[in-house]
Amino acid sequence: MAVEEKVEMTASEREIMRVVWTLGEATSKDIVDVLEAKKAWKPATAKTFIGRLVKKGFLLAEPEGNKYIYSAAIGEEDSVKTAAHRLFDQICHKQAGKTIADMLSEAPLSHQDVELIQQVLNDKKKHAVDEVACNCVPGQCKCSTH
Amino acid sequence: MAVEEKVEMTASEREIMRVVWTLGEATSKDIVDVLEAKKAWKPATAKTFIGRLVKKGFLLAEPEGNKYIYSAAIGEEDSVKTAAHRLFDQICHKQAGKTIADMLSEAPLSHQDVELIQQVLNDKKKHAVDEVACNCVPGQCKCSTH
DNA sequence: TAAAAACGATTACAGTTGTAAACTAAGGTC
DNA sequence: GACCTTAGTTTACAACTGTAATCGTTTTTA
Numbered sequence: 322m323a324v325e326e327k328v329e330m331t332a333s334e335r336e337i338m339r340v341v342w343t344l345g346e347a348t349s350k351d352i353v354d355v356l357e358a359k360k361a362w363k364p365a366t367a368k369t370f371i372g373r374l375v376k377k378g379f380l381l382a383e384p385e386g387n388k389y390i391y392s393a394a395i396g397e398e399d400s401v402k403t404a405a406h407r408l409f410d411q412i413c414h415k416q417a418g419k420t421i422a423d424m425l426s427e428a429p430l431s432h433q434d435v436e437l438i439q440q441v442l443n444d445k446k447k448h449a450v451d452e453v454a455c456n457c458v459p460g461q462c463k464c465s466t467h
Numbered sequence: 468m469a470v471e472e473k474v475e476m477t478a479s480e481r482e483i484m485r486v487v488w489t490l491g492e493a494t495s496k497d498i499v500d501v502l503e504a505k506k507a508w509k510p511a512t513a514k515t516f517i518g519r520l521v522k523k524g525f526l527l528a529e530p531e532g533n534k535y536i537y538s539a540a541i542g543e544e545d546s547v548k549t550a551a552h553r554l555f556d557q558i559c560h561k562q563a564g565k566t567i568a569d570m571l572s573e574a575p576l577s578h579q580d581v582e583l584i585q586q587v588l589n590d591k592k593k594h595a596v597d598e599v600a601c602n603c604v605p606g607q608c609k610c611s612t613h
Numbered sequence: 614t615a616a617a618a619a620c621g622a623t624t625a626c627a628g629t630t631g632t633a634a635a636c637t638a639a640g641g642t643c
Numbered sequence: 644g645a646c647c648t649t650a651g652t653t654t655a656c657a658a659c660t661g662t663a664a665t666c667g668t669t670t671t672t673a
Contacts, residue, residue, distance in 0.1 A: 359604040418580025434564025
């Protein structure tokens with residue numbers, strides 16, 4: 322089960338996390354260097370985000386000499402999954418299928434990805450329903466007129 | 468082509484938009500009533516969001532007597548698509564497939580949805596590549612170790 | 614017609630976010 | 644040992660967000 326992200330991670334903070342997810346363990350210098358190149362952030366900016374991520378509990382800071390070794394407290398996949406959930410929570414369940422179809426049509430995919438998705442889809446075929454139940458409040462989706 | 472949302476729509480603002488998308492045209496009262504029921508927002512709160520949406524250009528306000536008739540300046544599907552894009556912009560292209568598979572596996576789908584997705588997937592099969600190109604900065608994804 | 618209700622506009626105010634400079638303490642360098 | 648670099652901490656500050664109260668008008672209602 323995915324980690325519950327009660328606190329939110331912003332897009333900027335995610336940039337920091339990506340470095341840590343990639344490196345496994347990173348010093349602030351590792352992080353600062355990557356983001357200075359990619360986003361032209363000043364070292365102080367990256368450091369602010371590091372501090373906030375530690376405070377939010379997304380980054381672990383292990384003291385090592387006079388500095389810290391940072392590592393992720395949450396997995397990248399879980400985090401992306403949580404972000405995707407947040408998006409889907411904002412739309413009617415009935416629209417989920419269409420939305421996924423949209424994303425799918427625009428995503429760059431490898432043969433392997435296609436294969437994986439096909440497998441999941443096959444499984445879905447067995448459990449699909451005739452009509453997805455609406456999860457909206459009256460007046461907040463067109464289900465009645467569907 | 469999807470509308471470019473340079474300005475962002477927050478989750479709270481999207482709640483307002485959903486009412487308008489559903490009703491097509493709405494008065495502030497229509498909106499206030501739905502959100503008062505769903506989110507327990509005070510009328511003033513909903514009105515603040517309405518004002519911000521108008522300023523951001525997501526809502527059109529047509530004067531009608533002493534009030535306004537609100538309508539959406541952007542389609543719901545486009546908006547959801549844009550939001551999905553923003554999410555995918557935050558992850559490595561190589562992860563798109565896996566992420567879609569995750570979302571797919573958790574989404575509530577109807578037979579019709581499954582059919583639609585299967586069609587898109589079939590099309591994808593023809594254009595899938597052997598390996599998706601990484602769109603990351605060095606140090607920000609594990610492509611080198613893939 | 615005087616009071617009440619409704620509507621939009623203005624103001625408020627704390628918390629979050631993006632962006633960073635300044636400060637401080639520890640370590641390495643000449 | 645005096646100084647520069649480095650890492651972390653503190654402070655700054657404007658914009659955006661969530662959450663609303665209040666104000667000024669207009670419209671409805673008793």
